């Protein structure tokens with residue numbers, strides 16, 4: 172893999188904990204993770220005008236599922252690892268006369284083991300329940316939420332929807348992470364159901380580790396840019412795949428003189444996102460329904476900074492290449508593109524970790540996860556027209572709101588794909 176960077180930018184940062192040793196059960200009990208008691212009560216989340224109301228029972232359901240996820244990662248995964256080391260890998264070697272060779276073979280070997288089967292089934296069920304729990308909370312109040320969103324967004328030029336936009340098959344054919352209707356499905360005109368579900372019940376998955384507004388990723392990126400590019404003063408920032416704006420608003424707030432544009436395929440996400448942004452008093456963002464593969468409505472060299480956050484893994488390979496090409500076209504000279512993602516499957520990542528991270532591709536409706544995480548992203552950036560010398564590499568860790576989640580910052584539990592520690596791959600135009 173080519174590893175280059177603009178020489179004037181000290182951009183290679185240490186990446187915290189991506190491929191370290193995996194804790195065994197007793198280690199977990201005595202490790203720093205034991206300082207962290209798990210997710211806080213859901214009621215500490217930050218609210219805004221379009222945030223759904225939750226009843227006593229709905230809150231308890233979310234709390235139960237968040238605790239269940241935590242239990243699975245902190246207490247059950249170490250058992251899967253122990254089973255892999257003591258049973259699965261030795262049995263494979265005894266049978267084949269050689270060790271496991273790659274993550275696919277490793278996953279197939281794990282599939283036959285009861286520890287993996289138990290963890291995998293429970294994780295899938297927890298995800299299915301999370302989606303249904305969040306969805307029913309929103310469905311019972313979706314007309315009211317749509318009315319609030321309409322009051323906040325009707326006639327506002329910062330929301331530009333395109334009812335004729337064709338949703339590409341790599342999105343329309345998939346209920347991403349078991350989310351019915353994914354990001355784009357509208358149940359009635361003006362609907363925000365799937366945006367509201369994504370926003371409030373995502374707590375089950377993050378366990379609060381992304382902060383009270385689920386924006387710890389955005390804060391981490393803003394800090395990273397300020398620290399590593401202190402003189403960078405972007406005027407126009409584009410985020411592709413911004414969803415409801417979790418990672419967007421921290422950038423808009425960090426650069427209040429900049430104009431931010433978010434593009435996304437999903438109208439319910441974008442309506443909800445503008446209403447949420449206005450309610451949270453962030454006004455320098457506009458939301459445009461478009462595909463990142465075709466941003467021809469924006470002329471060449473329109474932006475100083477293009478950002479994607481936890482986005483690339485949901486793209487087909489062709490779409491990823493098209494989007495990389497668009498970012499190259501749209502950047503002004505000296506502008507930057509940054510993609511923040513879970514780490515790639517580097518050769519030094521243990522096969523067990525690779526197989527566990529691949530779980531999302533096979534059992535959580537993320538069909539492109541596996542292929543994307545094995546791609547040579549440097550080569551893809553160079554193919555899109557960025558020079559090898561201009562490539563940027565780094566790592567960011569989600570910023571936790573310590574006032575609300577005092578213990579979460581100490582959580583060292585490995586969760587293979589859920590942990591708020593990401594790679595940054597980017598380039599300077």
Ligand SMILES: C[S@@+](CC[C@H](N)C(=O)[O-])C[C@H]1O[C@@H](n2cnc3c(N)ncnc32)[C@H](O)[C@@H]1O
Pocket residue numbers: 342354355388411412413414415416417418419434435436437440461462463464479480481482485486490
């Ligand atoms: C995993 S979410 C991104 C999360 C978000 N960036 C955040 O930090 O909260 C992926 C988003 O990308 C959008 N998306 C997928 N393909 C797209 C495309 N070709 N163009 C624009 N948006 C796209 C989806 O609609 C969805 O909202």
